Amino acid sequence: xxGDDLNFAQKFTRTAADGLSLIAEMDDPRATGESAVVIDMMxxxxxxxxxxxxxxIYSGAQNVLSAMHHEDNQTLSGRIDNLGSVVTxxxxxxxxxxxxxxxxxxxxxxxxxxxxxxxxxxxxxxxxPETADMLSRLxxxxxxxxxxxxxxxxxxxKTPKIGVSNLDAEILPFKRIEKPTPSQIALADxxxxxxxxxxxxxxxxxxxxxxxxxxxxVIDESPLVTLDAMMRDVVADALSVARSVGRTIxxxxxxxxxxxxxxxxxxxxxxxxxxxxxxxxxxxTNDRIGHIDVNVAGEQLHIxxxxxxxxxxxxxxxxxxxxxxxxKESEKxxxxxxxxxxxxxxxxxxxx
Amino acid sequence: xxxCLIVDDSRMIRRVAGRIVKDLGFxxxxxxxxxxxxxxxxxxxxxxxxxxxxxxxxxxxDFVKKLRASPQGDKPIVVFCTSVRDVQRIVEALAAxxxxxxxxxxxxxxxxxxxxxxxxx
Amino acid sequence: xxADTRQGAMSLQPSYYDALRxxxxxxxxxxxxDNHAFLVxxxxxxxxxxxxxxxxxxxxxxLFMKGASRLALQIVSALTERDTHFFKDETAFKRLxxxxxxxxxxxxxxxxVQLLSFGCASGQEAYGMAMTAYDMRKELDELKVDxxxxxxxxxxxxxxxxxxxxxxDVQRGLPxxxxxxxxxxxDSDWVVKDHIKEMVEFxxxxxxxxxxxxxxxxxxxxxxxxxxxxxxxxxxxxxxxxNLVKDHGYLILGEGESLSQxxxxxxxxxxxxxxxxxxEVIIEPxxxxxxxxxxxxxxxxxxKVIRKSLT
Numbered sequence: 001x002x003g004d005d006l007n008f009a010q011k012f013t014r015t016a017a018d019g020l021s022l023i024a025e026m027d028d029p030r031a032t033g034e035s036a037v038v039i040d041m042m043x044x045x046x047x048x049x050x051x052x053x054x055x056x057i058y059s060g061a062q063n064v065l066s067a068m069h070h071e072d073n074q075t076l077s078g079r080i081d082n083l084g085s086v087v088t089x090x091x092x093x094x095x096x097x098x099x100x101x102x103x104x105x106x107x108x109x110x111x112x113x114x115x116x117x118x119x120x121x122x123x124x125x126x127x128x129p130e131t132a133d134m135l136s137r138l139x140x141x142x143x144x145x146x147x148x149x150x151x152x153x154x155x156x157x158k159t160p161k162i163g164v165s166n167l168d169a170e171i172l173p174f175k176r177i178e179k180p181t182p183s184q185i186a187l188a189d190x191x192x193x194x195x196x197x198x199x200x201x202x203x204x205x206x207x208x209x210x211x212x213x214x215x216x217x218v219i220d221e222s223p224l225v226t227l228d229a230m231m232r233d234v235v236a237d238a239l240s241v242a243r244s245v246g247r248t249i250x251x252x253x254x255x256x257x258x259x260x261x262x263x264x265x266x267x268x269x270x271x272x273x274x275x276x277x278x279x280x281x282x283x284x285t286n287d288r289i290g291h292i293d294v295n296v297a298g299e300q301l302h303i304x305x306x307x308x309x310x311x312x313x314x315x316x317x318x319x320x321x322x323x324x325x326x327x328k329e330s331e332k333x334x335x336x337x338x339x340x341x342x343x344x345x346x347x348x349x350x351x352x
Numbered sequence: 353x354x355x356c357l358i359v360d361d362s363r364m365i366r367r368v369a370g371r372i373v374k375d376l377g378f379x380x381x382x383x384x385x386x387x388x389x390x391x392x393x394x395x396x397x398x399x400x401x402x403x404x405x406x407x408x409x410x411x412x413x414d415f416v417k418k419l420r421a422s423p424q425g426d427k428p429i430v431v432f433c434t435s436v437r438d439v440q441r442i443v444e445a446l447a448a449x450x451x452x453x454x455x456x457x458x459x460x461x462x463x464x465x466x467x468x469x470x471x472x473x
Numbered sequence: 474x475x476a477d478t479r480q481g482a483m484s485l486q487p488s489y490y491d492a493l494r495x496x497x498x499x500x501x502x503x504x505x506x507d508n509h510a511f512l513v514x515x516x517x518x519x520x521x522x523x524x525x526x527x528x529x530x531x532x533x534x535x536l537f538m539k540g541a542s543r544l545a546l547q548i549v550s551a552l553t554e555r556d557t558h559f560f561k562d563e564t565a566f567k568r569l570x571x572x573x574x575x576x577x578x579x580x581x582x583x584x585x586v587q588l589l590s591f592g593c594a595s596g597q598e599a600y601g602m603a604m605t606a607y608d609m610r611k612e613l614d615e616l617k618v619d620x621x622x623x624x625x626x627x628x629x630x631x632x633x634x635x636x637x638x639x640x641x642d643v644q645r646g647l648p649x650x651x652x653x654x655x656x657x658x659x660d661s662d663w664v665v666k667d668h669i670k671e672m673v674e675f676x677x678x679x680x681x682x683x684x685x686x687x688x689x690x691x692x693x694x695x696x697x698x699x700x701x702x703x704x705x706x707x708x709x710x711x712x713x714x715x716n717l718v719k720d721h722g723y724l725i726l727g728e729g730e731s732l733s734q735x736x737x738x739x740x741x742x743x744x745x746x747x748x749x750x751x752x753e754v755i756i757e758p759x760x761x762x763x764x765x766x767x768x769x770x771x772x773x774x775x776x777k778v779i780r781k782s783l784t
Contacts, residue, residue, distance in 0.1 A: 011460045018371050022364045037364045040457035047641050053519055439653050453649040462644045469648050
């Protein structure tokens, strides 16, 4: 029943993505012989969208059909791209839906400590020195449990670089997320201009030492857009490029909920697109490329690939505007976890 | 593995249909018109043929007639895949030797269903 | 979530979603999943718009506060609507063609037989039954087949009555020969021809509780729905269906479905799972203890003398 719809939705999005990528490659979708095919594809999309009650895909296909008959090439091309983005977004929503949610387990004191540590771990690197100082004091309570020993000497553990007074108690080590191994790469001159290239050996993991970019004094008054929204278009473009050269790639990104101005986003999109396109087309072959990840690291955007670990650092001209670290939504949960840390009963229970 | 010959002068149709047919477990071969398809059938007769009607050089209708008249030509399952919806033309296509008939536009469900009806999957 | 749900689809609060899940279970006996809220929203948004509600919440409020039973059925119908196509269950239709119709013809010779498509959705199953019977008309010589198709009231049922299907609908499951024999091409759609349409009558009914309003049938086809019912609903619906099948009549279930431990007076046909024949029920007449029944004697010979003491 609903499962049938999900099954159909998966096939539908796959076929739709294929068809749209081919249409996007056409020199002239209105050419004799091509136009009937494009129209047929839009009708098929509408039919599938109607069945799935996907209104935006339906209307997106309608817009393309309308543009085929009444609009210029640029409008038609834009509407085809928009439809592609909507289909990609739908496919992403479907993937989320098909993921099996983890069964929530009862939180033990260990769990609570871990949750608190992970929460603070995410916040501390972004914290201003005085805030970080305050947050780190909260971690002063001894947290060694019977089951856990802090692995201060383990090479994979990295202590966050924050302005901590030497008088503070020991900062607990936080777990570090493993990054793919980078390797050397030589890129075209166009990419080097304004970018921060790092050349690394295959075996090493480079520490993040990207310079902090100072904010420009020019005030950009265009509206804010989230980097997530920008990345959706970047991903769609990259997938289209990959298909056109017969490469199979997967992409992921983490923009840490950041936003930037519309103008800057447009600029970033173009530069990211060029970098990804070059990576996909020239620098990697089918047996080398696997996964491409784009993420925010400090004030830079990093592109990393899973198998070859290419890293191209893109310095935006101005730093993206960061969202406040502690919002109204996160404050409540954070206070609860901080209270748990300061709870004399739980401290007694976990003291070694 | 079974093979399917996809005969259409549109590259996009060949690609989209090819993807659907590959998902059904077939190896695909492409031909751009009826004559090209006949040549390819002489090299190796496929298990299934998905054929358009209107094509330059030789159209699908003539191709099917010539195929059925050729040695081993009765073996492949032939499925027309065309924009032609006229009932009389459909009757003619079946009389010429087609096993099934798909009217464009099609989606993956339609191809899968028609292949199942024809005993291919 | 997808763009479609973020931008413009109405949305349901979790409490409403839970209430709708309970309603669907009670009315239709069908479980909705834990994480299908987004699909539920898109299905009901369309119904809400069609019914003239400003929001999904407004429609659900109307449902729960005013107890609008017809709206409840329409909502449940929208939620339990499933994808179907012509001749979806090949095994069931094969049994209809090879076992049921020939046997009914053999037993009855001529006359009329009534078949039921239970839970007919968009009508493809019912029209499929009609096409099967029509294509066998020479073999079923003199046997007239009528089909009744029932389901909850819904927009889908209304479309089924029209017998009009899209270009996509008629190419799934329907052999091309049957398409050109039994359908007319009208604009870009295909419409069932009169010789098929007049064999089928569509009726709205509550599938779990209003079956006594229906006649009884020589064969009932009930395919593809049984696995979606909760266990109690399964018992309820099968019990209801049992009363609809005439003695020696047939119950055809879907591929892989069975009555399992419950048989309600049916026997398997040729030991096959999924097709059953109803046993004849012999009802012993009730004996009225006050009713005097002649004992067959015609004289007082051998009569026993019973002396009663009155003291």
